[in-house]
Amino acid sequence: KAGNNLMLSGKIDRAQLYDKALTAEEIAISANGDFVSEAELVAKLRPEQKIVRERWKTEIARIDKELSKMKKRKVYAVRPSKAPVTHLLVRGSPFELGEEVSAGGVRSVTGSMPASFGLGPDAPDADRRKKLATWVTASDNPLFARVIVNRIWHYHFGKGLIQTTNDLGFNGGTPSHPKLLDWLAAELKERKWSLKAMHKLICDSATYRQSSQENTKALAKDSDNVLLWKRSISRLEAELIRDSILTVSGQLNKKMGGPGYRDFKMYNHKGSWVYDSTDPEGTEFNRRSIYRTWARGNVHPLLAPLDCPDPSASAPVRSTTTTPLGALSMMNTSFVLRMSRKFADRLKAEAGNDINAQVKRGFELAFMRSPKEEEKIIIEDFVKKNGLSALCRVLLNSNEFIYLN
Incomplete structure (x- = not known):
């Protein structure tokens, strides 16, 4: 430091660490810079000492590698704490505090559980969460079971009995089959809240097992299939398309x-x-x-x-x-191109070099059916001109592959 100038900059030429306090004589000697480098020390070692040194260096490297794998990772969790007292805000202003309020449920929701949680305004977070969970999952809560079964129905049929799955309140939609929704909610409680049992119940139903075949009269009366007179055609979700490509x-x-x-x-x-x-x-x-x-x-x-x-x-x-970007990604991403080649390799391994057998096996894997006669003629000519990998990419991009019919 020169005077009061604290902004001087420079580079450290050499740093020296000692395991003891140096005497004045040792400090004077260290200032001369007459130090022996590591290379000079190694050069003076005897052959057997060099062997021992290399062995220990290898061991140190191995231990360092093991330690690097054991580095502590951060785990994020909620730490219960004493929450501050909450006030009503007069006209919404944070500077005008009104009366104190305690944690509680929604009074408009009927049931045996009272809206008040019976907690003080400064109750800890853990107590508040526990009371909320108990209140939401109360056996006679009329909304909890309805929300769950409506969401299950949505995942099986593409839309819920109430299409606004996140809003079953005043601003949400009305149920297309209100009695069915109530019955499913009652069944969920009767089956001890088993989601597996509800999935089985729905999948075994005649409604779920319907064909997607069109019906002219029904289509004229209910074009949106609200009354579920047929199975609605739906596209696989993005993740399922990827998984299906990996599978075939x-x-x-x-x-x-x-x-x-x-x-x-x-x-x-x-x-x-x-x-x-x-x-x-x-x-x-x-x-x-x-x-x-x-x-x-x-x-x-x-x-x-x-x-x-x-x-x-x-x-x-x-x-x-349905966008150009989606179609281009299915045609040109490196993942699809690589999997098309792997698909072709699989067909060659399972069906040999016969094009007819390769095409047949490709249809079986992608569409779970054999190709029609008119398809065979077109596809065999396509394979001869463009190769088996190109055909595999066409199969992966077809509507029959990415849509549930």
Whole structure:
């Protein structure tokens, strides 16, 4: 430091650390810079000492590698704390506090559970959450079971008995089959809140097992199929399209549980984390999409154009759009191109070099049927001109593959 100038800049030429306080004589000697380098010390070692040194260096490297794998990771959890007292705000102003309020339920919802939770204004977070869970799941809560079965119905049929799955209140829609909704809610309680039992009940029903065949008279009266006179045709969700591609190409890794896979790279840019999509290859990345690690703000080149929701926002109902970007992603992304080649390799391995057998096996895997005679003529000519991999890409892009019919 020169005077009061604290802004002098420079580079550190050498830093020296000692395990004891130096004497004045030792400090004077250290200032001369007459130090022996590591290379000079190694050169003076005897051969057997060098062997021992290398052995210990290898051992240190091994231990460092093991320690790097054992680094502590952050785990985010809720730590209960004493919540501050909440006040009504006069005219919504945070500077004008009104009377104190305590945690409680919605008074307009009937049931045996009172709206008041019986807690003080400063009750801890844990107590508030427990009371809320008990209040919501009360056996005679008329809304809880209805919301659950309506959402289950939505996932099986593409839309709920009340189409506004996130709003069953005054501003939401009205049920298309109110008695059915009430009966399903009662069945859920009767079956001890078993979601598995409800899935089985719905999937065994005649309504669920209907054909998607058109009926001219019914179509004229109910074009939106609100009355469920047929099975509605629906497109597979983005994640299921990816999983189906992996399945027919023979590349699906069926491993269950454990850590997920990452198909993105993350880096820090000016204090913010940025996520870039990648297309990593390998068995560990071919697991079902449910094991995909989600990065908020990351746009996947295949899933996003196929209407996979942004994980940073709630999506009670998925949109289904048909856009040029979605079609291009199914034709040209590196994942689809690679899986088309793998699909072709599978057909060659299972059906040999006969084009007829390859086409037949491809249809069986992709469409669960054999090709029609008119399809065979067109497809065989296509394969001869463009190759088997091109045909596999066509099969993966067909409506019959990506739509439930």
